[in-house]
Amino acid sequence: MSFIYGNQQTVDLIICDLFFPTEDSLLILQEVTSKFGIPTVIMSSNGDTSTVMKYITNGASDFLIKPLRIEELKNIWQHVFRKQIGAEHIRKCNNAQQVDQLSSYRAMGITEATATLDNEIRESNGTVTDIRDLRKSRLSWTMQLHRQFIAAVNSLGADKAVPKKILEIMKVKHLTREQVASHLQKYRLHVRNSTQTLHKDDTPSSSSYPNNESSILRTQLNSSSNSMYFDQDGCMEITDYSLPKDDLSSGSECILGERNNYSPECFQDFRWDSDKQGSETTYLWNFEAE
C-alpha cells in the first residue's frame, strides 16, 4: 500500500494475490478502488463462485484462477485501457464483462473446484499409475497414493528410502521426485514424533489424561499433540503404515523402521477392501480424527 501511495500516478494496474486467512487483498482492493481507481486484478487458486463474486463486487477488474496460463495474462491490458475510456462507459462495460467473465469461467468448468478430485488413473487392482490434472496445481496425497508410498518406503528399508528410489518403485506417472521428497520429509517427521512420544508415554499409568487437562498440556508441549495418536491406537496407526501383509490381524509385531524385504510384486496385487475416496486426505496422518 505504501508503494501504491507513493506511485499512484504511475501504477497502471495491480495484480494482487488473494491472501487467506487475513484477506488483506480485500482491504487493499477496497482501498485502492475507492481512493485511486487503479484497475486491480485478483489472483487466487480458489475459484469458488462466492469468492469470485465477493471480489468482483468489491471492485476487482478481473479474477484470475491459478495456475495461470499465459493466455490469461495477454488481455490484462484491457483493464487499463477500459479505465481510460471514461467513467460511465466503464461501468456498463464492466458490468457486462463481469457477467461474461463468470459465465465463461463456468463454461470452462473452473468455477467449482470441488467438482471431482479423482485425477488418478488406476488399474484394476486399485493401484495408482498416473496422476494428472493440469488445472490443479497441488498434488493431493490420497490414501491409495500414500499406501503406495509407504509400500515403497518399507520395501526399501528405512535407511535406503530416498525420494528417487521411492519414486521409481511407486511407478506413478507425472509424480515428481520433489513431490515424493516433500512427502517423505513430512513422513519422517511424523515417524520421529511418533516414536518420540511413544517412549515418553510409555508409562502406562500416565497414558490417560483427563480431557480438559490434556488440551492444556497439548498447547504447552507442541510434541504432545501426537500423544493422542498413541494412547490407544498407536499400534493401529503403525499397522496402517506398514506394508499390507497377509495377516495384520495378529498385529503386535509391526514395528516402524523395521526393514522387511518386500519385493515390488508384493504390493502390486494388493487391494484394500474399502477404497473410499472422499475427504480421506485429511486423515492420512491424523488417525485420531473420526
Next chain:
DNA sequence: TTACCAATAT
C-alpha cells in the same frame, strides 16, 4: 550434475 534434505515459502 544430480540428488538429499532441512528450512522456508505458499
Next chain:
DNA sequence: TATATTGGTA
C-alpha cells in the same frame, strides 16, 4: 495444515 520451493551440501 499440506504441499512446494529453495539453497546448502555431498
